[in-house]
Amino acid sequence: MATKQRGRPRSFDREAALERATMAFWEHGYETTSITDLTDAMGIGAPSLYAAFGDKKTLFAEVVESYAVRYGSFGARALDEEPTARAGFARLLTETAAVFTDPSHPRGCLMICAAVNCATPEVDNALRERREANIAGFESRIRADMATGELPPDTDPSALARFIGAIIQGMSQQARDGATGAALQGVADAAMHAWPA
């Protein structure tokens, strides 16, 4: 496959450029990151950006997809790999505290932050849908443990899932406000005290 291209070859690494665009959007959000910011960060000219990635919205959609795979999959993995919902969410929140303050990339969560105060409805909706899908995933993991009797039958799975979602969103904001990883771990520990007996 991948027969040799005909014309002049691209002069930059598309994946590396996408990664740099991800960092820019992650740091500053969708609207606040200008095309000039992006071309500066990616080290290419505007026409190259448009030829390789389409317009700003399309580039952002690709960034979000790449981000979800690279940086947003640890939570689903924790819920999947741990034997109980309790253990899964405890691990998820601990890893969240670490990832949200990891100095190798911007703080907090791109899917939570990047479309706040966003006047472009497609972008706003796309990220909201991902957040809602995450919470729905939390709820189904909780329901699974209720089915096995691991969680008591009077558990409110929707409320508990939303609670975890709220904690993660709050941790993202506090990471942006400068909270340390240890402080976020304290929030995670406090949250797990709310777990049903």
Place this chain on the structure above:
Amino acid sequence: MATKQRGRPRSFDREAALERATMAFWEHGYETTSITDLTDAMGIGAPSLYAAFGDKKTLFAEVVESYAVRYGSFGARALDEEPTARAGFARLLTETAAVFTDPSHPRGCLMICAAVNCATPEVDNALRERREANIAGFESRIRADMATGELPPDTDPSALARFIGAIIQGMSQQARDGATGAALQGVADAAMHAWPA
């Protein structure tokens, strides 16, 4: 006092205009709300806005101060009036669930939302400082109950205060994402299960 003004009198109600500016900033955030958005919402021309309120940053500062008094004081009141920290925070979170979804104004919290992805450092810092001051207030209320023995001595007041702050910030985001008041009350109830025994 208030001697009669000399020149042509102002043709609009300054307080009503400020309230409308508050709603606009609350709904769309600082950067996303343009001067044209503001003059449209306030029903005045740009020169009148600048004459009455200074520039955009100064207007926003006045909006934030007015917002803090009008819409942001219920929390401090709850902590002040209830006999215990537990009762105070339970009331605070219940009122938060109601206020964040009150249909008479935009959803969530202006101090939490309006400066996310904000490229103007003064605005960003001003709101961050208010958020940190709120959490510091939570911590001192918790310490007061530790001093009376109402809360156990092994309580981590900083972590508990940050936890409550994270919950409120998460509730604000979820209110913006369309969560009902009942759903937010569920989050508040779940959070209170984390309260120290």
Place this chain on the structure above:
DNA sequence: CTCTTTCTCTAGTGACCGCTACAGAAAGGA
């Protein structure tokens, strides 16, 4: 070599941004 294809660079497009100069309108003071 020439021809075709594809990318890159320069230099801009119209639209909107925060903000304001200026002239006219509406009040009090003399």
Place this chain on the structure above:
DNA sequence: TCCTTTCTGTAGCGGTCACTAGAGAAAGAG
């Protein structure tokens, strides 16, 4: 009445926004 003061409306400032036309550069095909 006329002057001073203050506000309002028009109209536009320079700057940045997302985006692109057009020309040249760099590759393969013949």
